Amino acid sequence: MFYLSKLKGITVVDPLGKHSGILVDLVVSLKDKYPPVTSVVIRPHRKEEVVLPWEALRGFEESRVLLGQKLEDIKPRVVKKDEIQLLRDVLDKQIVDTEGRKVIRVQDIQLARVDRKIRVIAVDVSGRAILRRLGIGAISDLLPSRLSPAHNYIDWANVDLIGSGVDAVKLKVAHDKLGLLHPADIADIINDLSPDDRIALLESLDKEVAADAVEEMIPAHQAGALTEMEPRKAAEILKEMEPDDAVDLLADLPDEKTAELLSIIKKEEADELRELLSHAEDSAGGIMTTEFIALDAGMTVGQAIEHIRKLEPDAETIYYAYVVDADEHLLGVLSLRKMIVSRPETPIRDLMATSPVTVNVKDEQEEAAKAIAKYNLLAVPVVDDDGRLQGIVTVDDAIDVVIPTAWKKRFSHI
8 A cells, every 4th residue: 555645746757767757646546446546647757747657667665666568658548537646636625524524624545456457546634634744644654543643544445536628627426325315415525625625515415405405504605606617517407406595595695696587597586586586575475485286176085196196296295285275275274185085086065274374475574483383284275366375385485484594504513
């Protein structure tokens, strides 16, 4: 085992022992689980860097690189799209440790000779790696174990790339595990990153996971990320967000950016967001979502359940179903539980509560929160002056009214 940081600047010599330059970097292929070195980047004396194929080397040691022939007789190559330079693209870049749920930095890279090749085995994120790079790594070996920085390796098999290009290449651990974290935890990780890193991480996630994470991010970071992100990717994330959260975000964007994103989204969905944007931000209409289950009054329980199954609604909107007439006037409300325990042929008219608690779309958002708290609801329907159902305010949005997101984040760390 040896370390990348110790290789930088070692001597490169030809078969006659003539000094041909110094080692600048190692190029590896990302096709394998443990990437093999495919090329070396060297800097000849007073000349520009050149990339030499691994096959052109006769020997590779921690103290020197031995060429198979004279430097001028070796044909250089270019770095391929599925290759990266370790020193340039990986060292000192940030990784997301999904186990510890924190952002840490790659301090060194561990290499090993495997199957006659040199392969990347792990990244070192320990304090000992810092001492090693400063040239005083031996000091830590002399210190008592309780004072010496411990090794902390992350297996390369658990490392994946985020983004592309020199500036955007960042690392994360266990991409699939990142997707399994709670959106609030992913948001905490993203909030700790630099603006460019936030964009790179969000763009690497599935759009559904990215949307859930964006909903939990600090508002200023939300707006910054979607403003600078590639427009189509930003629009995809926006489309996957809950309508009320998407509208809150759009309200924080510059008008021209909002118009650009809405022009990319399908007209029907864009019109829905524009309608929500028309409501006052501090009103019930301003925090409601238009994703709810509406049922025709003439349905039976069996028909209603089949209708819900086809809709595949989000979890937060599936607790209640709202019964409306042909003109969308709210007639009643019933719980999913009541439908499940009833006979399929039962008319839903016979089960619904005919005088549901409602708030007006123009009411202050605090009125919606009070109604949810007073009547122990998971959601309260929002109607217009004519009693037509416009949306619902869910309990999580009501909590946001009482305890703003920034304060919720503080409490989560207590």
